[in-house]
Amino acid sequence: MAGGTTPDRAKSPTIPGDGFLIGAAIGSGNTALAAERGGADFLLAINAGRLRNMGAPSIACMLPIFDAGPLTEDFARRELLALCHIPILLGVNVWEESCDASAIAERVRQLGFAGAVNFPSCMHFSHAMQQLLSRAGRGIEKEVAVLRAVQDRGLTSMFYCATRTQARLAADAGLDLVCLNLGWNVGGAMGHRTRSSLEEVASAAREIGRLIKRIHPGVRFLLEGGPIVTAEDLGRIANLAPIDGYVGGSTIERLPLEVSVADQIDAYRQASRRRTALDSQSARLVAWGQRFGFIGRAPAQLDYLRRLQAVAGTAAPVLLLLEPGLSPQPSLAALANPGGRRGRPSVLEIDPRTEDYPAKARRLLFGQAEAAGAGRPALADETLDLLVVHAPEVLPPAMQRRLAVALRDGIFRIPGSRRQLTLAPRVVLVADGRQGAGREIPGLEPVLALLFEGWTLSPPLLRERVEDLPAIMDALAGSGTSVLPRRKDFTSGAMKRLAAHAWPSNETELRNLLGALAGRRDGGPIQLQQLLPLLQAGTATGDDRRSEKDRIVDALWRNGFNRSRTAEVLGMSRKTLYNKMLRFGLKG
Incomplete structure (x- = not known):
């Protein structure tokens, strides 16, 4: 495949004359075949694509690290012409030792390419550098002349431009395709930071597109690069500017590869982790936790479920410490109904921060002797499976000490009464885990904190x-x-x-x-x-x-x-x- 010449241009495919064009600027046969299967209308064989396949960013194409002409021609002949059946435009530049437009055009034809594109191009240099190259006869004007010579041989030419003036030169020369290059692509591991918004790009494209179509009505106007990263980005611009197509380089070759390869490796990694099955005890533990809304099987989660299951099997009061954003409900559900019996457990939650502090919280917990017809205090309510007190540290110290005695002895008296009542429901205190544990919680009475040493639960973060x-x-x-x-x-x-x-x-x-x-x-x-x-x-x-x-x-x-x-x-x-x-x- 490397030697000799490829079939004459008469046998080469041509770019469609109507419809929205999609071009792919690529650097390998593998990507070229994928682009062809995906429905690309034509390919661009350019040195930036080849360098991307070597792991370099597209901008490396402007550095003197390879001779752009031989590098591009070699891979295009070996990997593209021999494999693909859609038009291929060869990247040519005007900085070779010999830069005869007619000779370049003839070689493109003899090799069997459908046409040529000016790449690497002077447009990527600063304005001052472009002027120096133009004075030396190796600037934008020379690139237009080469593409005009290519077109005169019945081939297709595509002109990359970055400014209104450059686009006008191409339109004046009657070139087939003009592609406004919006700069190096943003996004991905090696993408550039965006400098223009999609709206700014659409405005510039609309102005330049209208200009060149007035000069050369048959020209096809395309876009490439810049902030256009997704199909949605292109769609937004297409609704605002008269474009006839899009050329993707990094967006077709680099960005999808970065994502797909990384995701595939991650998928294999996840598969290898799933290979380690849970032992039967851990599997039963996970299933038990799922009944109450627990999700996951990480070691920290299993440790907590193991601890929770053991504590839930007792009737002892529990202190539940939660950091911000953690829901108490799965733990409370397990403590209220560890056996998972049918029916919804009866749970009463008291939050002194939302009650008529502190009188109502005291009445709810301990009752009130003089309250005629009042129901049983929550601490003695046999219909409750679980009594939950949030933020116990905000209760008055005397009430905290009274609660500690009731939890310790299992009995208490209604304030103002001599009658003793037996503690009925399980009691769970829910406190802010950021404050510390037990005695370290500011505002929590030591006698109450002491009661929960050894009976504290802290769900994993x-x-x-x-x-x-x-x-x-x-x-x-x-x-x-x-x-x-x-x-x-x-x-x-x-x-x-x-x-x-x-x-x-x-x-x-x-x-x-x-x-x-x-x-x-x-x-x-x-x-x-x-x-x-x-x-x-x-x-x-x-x-x-x-x-x-x-x-x-x-x-x-x-x-x-x-x-x-x-x-x-x-x-x-x-x-x-x-x-x-x-x-x-x-x-x-």
């Missing part, structure tokens, strides 16, 4: 069981018709960032994040860039008590102390991570 993130996300999404995104809607890079997040508000923060992503305009996979503003906002509003050093240490540990992966999930450059590690005295 979300950051302690990130292995359960996919299952929790799918559970929050609910049914198949839910508007909330599921695990499958996130790229591998996005999931890594979620796993590294501190989650100061736990499941509530995750639910809020999914809600913010619901109904997003871009229907494609959720990228890392879409998450970062939402995660930063959540961290700013949450009460994250972990220092930056703690987060870095945690991320390093979770990523096997690989600095590149750690920097990626933390949303910073490797150099920034290294500098922070030096500042915090971290090694690894």
